[in-house]
Amino acid sequence: MWARNRLIAAAAATFVVGIAATFPARIAYDWFAPGTLRLSGIAGTVWSGQAAQGSAGTFYLHDIRWSFLPLSVFKGQLAYAISSNTASGSVRTDIGANALGTIILNNVDCRFSLQEFRDLFQLQGFEGALRVQLETLVMRDGFPEHAIGNVRLSNLLAPNISPLVIGDYEAQFSRHENGIIGVVEELSGVLDVAGTITIGNDRSYSFTGKVAALPEAPPGLSNQLRYLGSADERGHRDFRIEGKF
Numbered sequence: 322m323w324a325r326n327r328l329i330a331a332a333a334a335t336f337v338v339g340i341a342a343t344f345p346a347r348i349a350y351d352w353f354a355p356g357t358l359r360l361s362g363i364a365g366t367v368w369s370g371q372a373a374q375g376s377a378g379t380f381y382l383h384d385i386r387w388s389f390l391p392l393s394v395f396k397g398q399l400a401y402a403i404s405s406n407t408a409s410g411s412v413r414t415d416i417g418a419n420a421l422g423t424i425i426l427n428n429v430d431c432r433f434s435l436q437e438f439r440d441l442f443q444l445q446g447f448e449g450a451l452r453v454q455l456e457t458l459v460m461r462d463g464f465p466e467h468a469i470g471n472v473r474l475s476n477l478l479a480p481n482i483s484p485l486v487i488g489d490y491e492a493q494f495s496r497h498e499n500g501i502i503g504v505v506e507e508l509s510g511v512l513d514v515a516g517t518i519t520i521g522n523d524r525s526y527s528f529t530g531k532v533a534a535l536p537e538a539p540p541g542l543s544n545q546l547r548y549l550g551s552a553d554e555r556g557h558r559d560f561r562i563e564g565k566f
Contacts, residue, residue, distance in 0.1 A: 346363050346364065346365050346366055346367050346370040346372075347363045347364075349367040357377060357378050358375065358376075358377055359375050359376045359377075360372040360374075360375035360385065361373055361374055361375060362374060367389075368388070368389040369387070369388045369389065370386070370387060371384075371385060371386045371387070372385040373385075380407060380408075380437065381407060381408045382405045382406070382407060382412070383405070383406050383407075384404075384405060384406045385403070385404075385405040386403070386404050386405070387401045387402065387403050387404075388401060388402050389401055390402055390415060390417070393417050396417075397419050397420065398417035398418060398419050398425060399417060399418060400415055400416060400417025400418075400425070401415070401416055401417070402414075402415050403415070403416050407433060407437070408434070408437065409432075409433060409434035409436070409437060410431065410432035410433045410434065410450075410451075411431065411432050412431045413428070413429075413430045413431065414426050414427070414428060414429040414430065414431070415427045415428050422461075422462075423459060423460070423461050424459070424460040424461075425457070425458075425459055425460075426455070426457070426458040426459075426460070427456070427457055428456070429453060429454065429455035429456075429458055429470065430453070430454055431451075431452070431453040432450065432451070432452055432453075433450075433451040433453070434448070434449075434450065434451070435447055435448055435449040435450070435451050435474065435477075436448060437451075446479055446480075446481050446482075447477065447478065447479055448476075448477070448478040448479075448480065449474050449475060449476050449477040449478060450474070450475045450476055451472065451473070451474055451475075452472070452473045452475065453470070453472050454470050454471055454472075454473075455468055455469065455470030455471075455494070456469045456470045457469045457470070458470075464524055464566060465501060465520055466496075466500075466501070466522070467496045467501065468494040468495070468496065468501045468520075469494060469495055469496065470493075470494055471491055471492060471493050471494065472491070472492045472494065472503070473489065473490070473491045473492075473508075474489065474490045474491070475489045476489065477489070477490065477510070479542070479545075482539075482541045482542050482545055483539040483541045483542050485511070485539050485542075486510070487510050487511055487512055487542065488507055488508070488509050488510010488511055488512055489507070489508040489509050489510060490505060490506070490507050490508060490510070490514060491505070491506060491508055492504065492505045492518055494518075499519075499521060499522060500519060500520050500521040500522050501518075501519070501520040502517060502518070502519055503517065503518035503519075503520075504517060505517065505518060505528070505530060510535075511534065511535050511537050511538035511539070511542065512532055512533070512534060512535065512538065512542070513532065513533045513534075513535055513557070514530060514531075514532050515530050515531055516528060516529055516530020516531070516532075516560070517529055517530060523565075524565050524566045525563065525564070525565050525566075526563065526564055526565070526566065527561065527562065527563035527564075528560075528561070528562040528563070529559075529560065529561045529562075529563075530559075530560060531553075531557040531558065531559055531560070532546065532549070532557065532558055532560055533546075533552070533555065533556040533557040533558065534546055534556075546558055
C-alpha cells in the first residue's frame with residue numbers, strides 16, 4: 322500500500338510539474354495580467370514565449386519576448402528576461418516581482434524617441450534620442466523609489482526655434498533619502514547646462530538648474546533663454562520644470 326501511495330504521489334507530482342512547465346501564456350495572460358498591459362498574438366508558455374504586439378500604459382510594444390529566470394526564486398522573486406521593440410526604439414531588461422508587489426528591474430537598456438515622453442514631461446517642441454541604462458530600478462505602486470544608472474539624451478532638437486542640434490546631455494541617477502536624484506551635465510552642444518532631476522517620495526518631480534548659450538548657439542535659441550529671466554555675471558539663467566506623476 323505504501324509503495325502504491327508513493328507511485329500515486331510521484332505520478333501526481335509529475336502531472337502538476339508537466340502542466341506548469343507547459344502552461345500556455347495565453348491563459349496566464351487572461352487570468353493574471355494587469356489592466357494596463359495589453360497583448361495580442363501571444364504564443365508559447367508562461368516560462369518562455371512571445372507576443373506580436375501590445376501596450377504597457379501609453380507605450381506601444383511589438384516583437385515582445387520573455388523567458389523565466391529560475392535563479393530569481395532564491396532572491397524571493399519571480400523574474401523574467403524581457404525584450405521588445407517600441408514605436409521608436411527597444412527595451413531590454415530583467416524584471417521581477419516579490420511577495421510585496423514591488424517591481425525590480427535589473428540590467429535595463431532601453432532606447433526611445435524623446436517624443437514618446439513629450440506629454441508626460443511637458444516636452445512639446447523638442448526632439449531627440451533617449452538611452453536609458455540602469456543597473457537597478459525599483460518600483461512600488463507604479464512609482465520609482467530607487468534607481469542607479471544613467472540616462473543620455475542625444476541630438477536634442479527644438480525645430481520651432483532652430484534647425485541645428487542643441488547637443489547631447491546625460492543624467493547620473495542615484496538613491497537619496499528623499500527620493501531619486503539625477504545630476505545632469507552637457508556632453509557636447511551649444512548650451513552649457515548644469516542641473517538636478519529630483520523624483521520625490523511624494524510622487525513629485527522637478528528639473529532645476531542653470532543654462533547659458535555658448536557663443537556658437539543660434540540667435541533664435543539664445544533669444545529664447547531670455548524668457549527665463551535675468552542672467553548672472555557668467556551669463557547663466559535659472560530654470561525649473563516640475564510636476565507630479
